[in-house]
Amino acid sequence: MKWNWGKGIVLGMLAFMTFILYMVITMSTDKNYSHDLVTEEYYAKEMAYQTEIDAETNMQYLSTKITGKKTPEGWLLNFPKELETQMITGNVFLYRPSNKKLDFELPLKLSGQNLVIPDNMLLDGRWNITIAFKFQDKNYLYKESITY
Template identity: 55%
Template sequence: MKFNWGTGIVIAFVGFISFIMYFVISMNTDKALDHDLVTEDYYKQELEFQNDIDKENNSKSLTKNLSWKKTNEGIIITFPESLEINSITGNVFLYRPSNKQFDFETDISLSNHNLLIPDKRLLDGRWNIKVDWQYNGKSYLYKKEIIY
């Protein structure tokens, strides 16, 4: 059999298509490469986007906004000292972009102006923190991308 240009082109196309098919199949079936980068209810979250903007604007109007710091015990979220802690309600949602199984939500329950997220619940790496809280009927929102 004689090898000519036509045969070479056909072999190259078949090889390229085989490589692409192998790549697509292996990427879709390998669980180690499965990353959930969006939340389950992103359509619902999109509808609430204007409310989030209003809540963030309320947070910016505070004389002092929330702050956080990393300690050996975990993450400490500090609420403004000028606010009465009994009137603060809401929840804290920590979102792990690389794996949704580590996402969790906790209610705000304060005995002083600090809220501790324990170290045992957090892995090293990137987290998105979202504190949705209310004070005297007014809603506030604090969002931050953090590295723990």
């Protein structure tokens, strides 16, 4: 059998198509490559987005912002002094973009003007913190991306 450039091109194309087909099958069946939407029930969350915008706008009317820093105990959040901490109700949601299994939610329990997210709950890396709380019948929403 004589080899020429035409047969080489056909074999090259067949090898390339086989490789692509292998990659498509591997990526669609292997659980390690499974990628979901960023959040569950994405479309339902999108419908409630205006209330989220209003709550974020309410945060801007506070005289000082919520600040956070890393401490040996964990991530320390300082709330503005104008908020009476006994009247605040809400929760803290920590979202790990790289692994949804690490996401968790805590009730908002302040000691003084501070909230500490324990060190044993946080791994090094990027986290998105969302604090949704209610004070004097107004909703507030604080969002921040941190590197722990």
